[in-house]
Amino acid sequence: METWIRPPLRTLRCRTVARGRLQQLNYIRNLPPQQVEEAELETHLSESVAPNASEALLAALGSCLSIGLHANALAQSIPIRSLEIKVEGDLNMTPVWGSDDVQPKIIGFASIRIAVTVDADASRKALAALLEHTVLWLPVASTLHNPVHLDVSLAPPAAALA
Known part of the structure; x- marks a missing residue:
């Protein structure tokens, strides 16, 4: 029986691509992209879509x-x-x-x-x-x-x- 040993350090990765202005798409593994956006200074956070x-x-x-x-x-x-x-x-x-x-x-x-x-x-x-x-x-x-x-x-x- 083979014993699996957990590696002490695991590297996680995220690739962030700017979509213009203050919006980003974050790519992690093969998951759908996660959107992150900063509200513009004159915009309320509640008006952001992400x-x-x-x-x-x-x-x-x-x-x-x-x-x-x-x-x-x-x-x-x-x-x-x-x-x-x-x-x-x-x-x-x-x-x-x-x-x-x-x-x-x-x-x-x-x-x-x-x-x-x-x-x-x-x-x-x-x-x-x-x-x-x-x-x-x-x-x-x-x-x-x-x-x-x-x-x-x-x-x-x-x-x-x-």
Whole structure:
């Protein structure tokens, strides 16, 4: 019987293609493209047809937490009947666009709050311990609260690749 060993590091990829103005299509594996768009400065977020990048990050965090909670609950034989996760974050947009007040301040989320509503066959104490354990092992949450190496470079012109 062959034993499969999980590689210690896995590379995930996303190709983002600008569609003009403030719209992007993100290609991941062979899935349908995911649209992300920034609302124009004079447009309200509610008028956008797709999430902006910061909202997509909150969705990734909530999805990661949901998957982690389900997996850890299963491992502990805790059946979950329902799970809802509300994620909200405070984001100062003025320095991002280079408008208004450009004095140095936090760029990105200053604070993110998560409220978890779970209906499961377990005590509140057990559910709190499950949540605490799960959050410690979330890759998206860890990326947000631990420094991560970010390597950005300019790719060669398309003509040089031909």
